[in-house]
Amino acid sequence: MYLHKFLIIAVLMGASLANAQQSRFGAPATQEDIDKSFWTVFPDGEFLPDGEGNVAAGRELFEYNCTLCHNMPGENDPVKDEIGKLFGVDDKRGRTNLQQTIGSYWPYPTTVFDYIRRAMPLIAPMSLTNSDYYSLTAYLLYENGVIGEDEIMNKDTLPKVQMPNRDGFINAYPEVPEKYKAKD
Amino acid sequence: MGKDHKSTVIDATDHVAKGGLLNRRLFLNSALATTAALATTRAAYGQEIVGEGQEDWVITPGSSALEYSDRSRFEADTVKRLLPDGTEEFFNLRLTKYTARTPLDHMLGTITPSGLHFERSHQGIPDIDPDQHSLVIHGMVKQPLKFDIEALENYPTVSRYYFLECSGNSAVLFQDEPTDQSLQQIHGLLSGSEWTGVLLSTLLDECGIDPNAKWIIAEGADNGMMSRSIPMDKALDDTMIAIRQNGERIRPSQGYPMRLFNPGFEGNTSIKWLRSIYVSDRPAMSVQETAKYTDMMPDNKSLQFSLEMDVKSLITRPSNAMSLQKKALYEITGLAWSGKGKIAQVEVSVDGGKTWADAALEEPVQSKMLTRFRIPWLWEGGPAILQSRAIDEFGRIQPTRDALISARGQNPIYHYSAIQSWAVASNGEIKNVFA
Numbered sequence A: 001m002y003l004h005k006f007l008i009i010a011v012l013m014g015a016s017l018a019n020a021q022q023s024r025f026g027a028p029a030t031q032e033d034i035d036k037s038f039w040t041v042f043p044d045g046e047f048l049p050d051g052e053g054n055v056a057a058g059r060e061l062f063e064y065n066c067t068l069c070h071n072m073p074g075e076n077d078p079v080k081d082e083i084g085k086l087f088g089v090d091d092k093r094g095r096t097n098l099q100q101t102i103g104s105y106w107p108y109p110t111t112v113f114d115y116i117r118r119a120m121p122l123i124a125p126m127s128l129t130n131s132d133y134y135s136l137t138a139y140l141l142y143e144n145g146v147i148g149e150d151e152i153m154n155k156d157t158l159p160k161v162q163m164p165n166r167d168g169f170i171n172a173y174p175e176v177p178e179k180y181k182a183k184d
Numbered sequence B: 001m002g003k004d005h006k007s008t009v010i011d012a013t014d015h016v017a018k019g020g021l022l023n024r025r026l027f028l029n030s031a032l033a034t035t036a037a038l039a040t041t042r043a044a045y046g047q048e049i050v051g052e053g054q055e056d057w058v059i060t061p062g063s064s065a066l067e068y069s070d071r072s073r074f075e076a077d078t079v080k081r082l083l084p085d086g087t088e089e090f091f092n093l094r095l096t097k098y099t100a101r102t103p104l105d106h107m108l109g110t111i112t113p114s115g116l117h118f119e120r121s122h123q124g125i126p127d128i129d130p131d132q133h134s135l136v137i138h139g140m141v142k143q144p145l146k147f148d149i150e151a152l153e154n155y156p157t158v159s160r161y162y163f164l165e166c167s168g169n170s171a172v173l174f175q176d177e178p179t180d181q182s183l184q185q186i187h188g189l190l191s192g193s194e195w196t197g198v199l200l201s202t203l204l205d206e207c208g209i210d211p212n213a214k215w216i217i218a219e220g221a222d223n224g225m226m227s228r229s230i231p232m233d234k235a236l237d238d239t240m241i242a243i244r245q246n247g248e249r250i251r252p253s254q255g256y257p258m259r260l261f262n263p264g265f266e267g268n269t270s271i272k273w274l275r276s277i278y279v280s281d282r283p284a285m286s287v288q289e290t291a292k293y294t295d296m297m298p299d300n301k302s303l304q305f306s307l308e309m310d311v312k313s314l315i316t317r318p319s320n321a322m323s324l325q326k327k328a329l330y331e332i333t334g335l336a337w338s339g340k341g342k343i344a345q346v347e348v349s350v351d352g353g354k355t356w357a358d359a360a361l362e363e364p365v366q367s368k369m370l371t372r373f374r375i376p377w378l379w380e381g382g383p384a385i386l387q388s389r390a391i392d393e394f395g396r397i398q399p400t401r402d403a404l405i406s407a408r409g410q411n412p413i414y415h416y417s418a419i420q421s422w423a424v425a426s427n428g429e430i431k432n433v434f435a
Helices: A002-022 A031-037 A055-065 A078-084 A109-119 A130-143 B088-094 B149-154 B183-187 B200-207 B401-408
Strands: A169-171 B015-017 B134-139 B145-148 B158-165 B190-199 B215-220 B227-231 B240-245 B259-261 B274-280 B302-304 B312-317 B328-337 B343-349 B371-379 B384-392 B421-424 B430-433
Touching: A031 B134, A031 B274, A055 A130, A109 A130, B134 B149, B134 B200, B145 B149, B145 B200, B149 B240, B158 B240, B183 B312, B190 B200, B190 B328, B200 B240, B200 B274, B259 B274, B312 B343, B312 B384, B328 B343, B328 B384, B343 B371
Parallel strands: A169 B302, B134 B274
Antiparallel strands: B134 B145, B158 B190, B190 B240, B215 B227, B215 B274, B240 B259, B312 B328, B328 B371, B343 B384, B384 B421, B421 B430
């Protein structure tokens, strides 16, 4: 009787072990695998890299790398504005997203660094150094009236920058707040 | 009922709403009208070549089978639209075309052929070698793991029918004036497919997630490395790593060799060319969930993580892609969908919303998938405004444009879900209108 029970348990254990093994095909990921594929920077500064940048260097980098598609401050090429207007919206909030600029709309300064490092320049993303991306971030924040011309951007200073529209967002997950739901 | 079905006589009891809307069962009940036997013109003498008068394809051998079939050369007009009218020159100036819209007016049923599925990328379609690509799951997990396409194919897969819609679909209807863009241009960022893949919950379980984890952050391997944060309750529910679409490996434009697929969520969250999932206790606040894909309300506050798609429907025939040629019996048909679940009911009006009648829903009605609806309509030549209104199983009702705009204003460019109005003129021309 005991032997019988033992056999049943052994068979069950064997079966569940076999199932567990059968349904596991992931291979251990190395730090190298992770570093290659993961580029997120959090608003509190986690995962911001070493290096630092300034507005003057950013202006030069911008002129060289970005003006194929974006206007410099004061320029008004309508095609470039359509692609992405980065400066010069005085009335804080524009009529469409195309005019919602870093200074008027973006809630976190780290998003600027995160985005331009992964995605810009359009024809050659990730072709600059981390310090270059800090400089471009500094330049964009400065021209949007968010930081002063002498401020240095690095992993300690960037997360502390206060964005004008930081409190402009309302969480809509899992439900859109009642007041914004259409009612017939 | 004593009706002569052979000639489909319509009587008063068939009318279910004003303007000629007829009982949705009319077509179903009618026996097929028998066609009169064709009179034979064949000569009786037995001397003529019998194939005389036959088309070439009847009397010559057909072509060989192909390794990968294409459609008829006569269907070459059914194509995606890459750009709005008049913008060609502007985009050719500097940018590749990153958007392609599904020709909904050419579609029946609910499945979009893979080659006509809408496309949206932000920096183009990468040409990924699957042997050099894998998905890494890391962050708040016991064991970071990576999965290549071969590994994923080993798991028990699920195959489910889902719609995918860009939350920027129909956005032009937020504007003050009704556009004269086509149905395809206005609403074509919408498609339906069978998606096959591995549930993300299976892979997260294998990695062993920290109980404090609340989000995943997905990143792609495309130029620009698209990234979005997805709530963990969704990730553990029906989110999958899709590897096949309509049976075959997903296409480069859809994320080859693997993509995230979040059923019912705005399309942008279903990260294509998926390469990294970071398990996190907070969202990344990436550009696509702050600067973009947020919806500014009339009080200047912006909705963030408005992820679930609303209940919505659309008449695809008749639409402004065609005009009515004669007074006749037409079938009004279209699509309805909800990001939350199943469609429960679709109503149709041909008098601009004054009276409504239930449309027939074509089975199977599936959760977070397109549902086809249809209703017969006798057009007697007068002006009409065609509308459809969907209701989902949770009682969510598709709003009028006025109701949507009074709640949300006209600043947003995402999540336009209001009732579409097609105005039929007495001459049969059809226009997009606000009604």
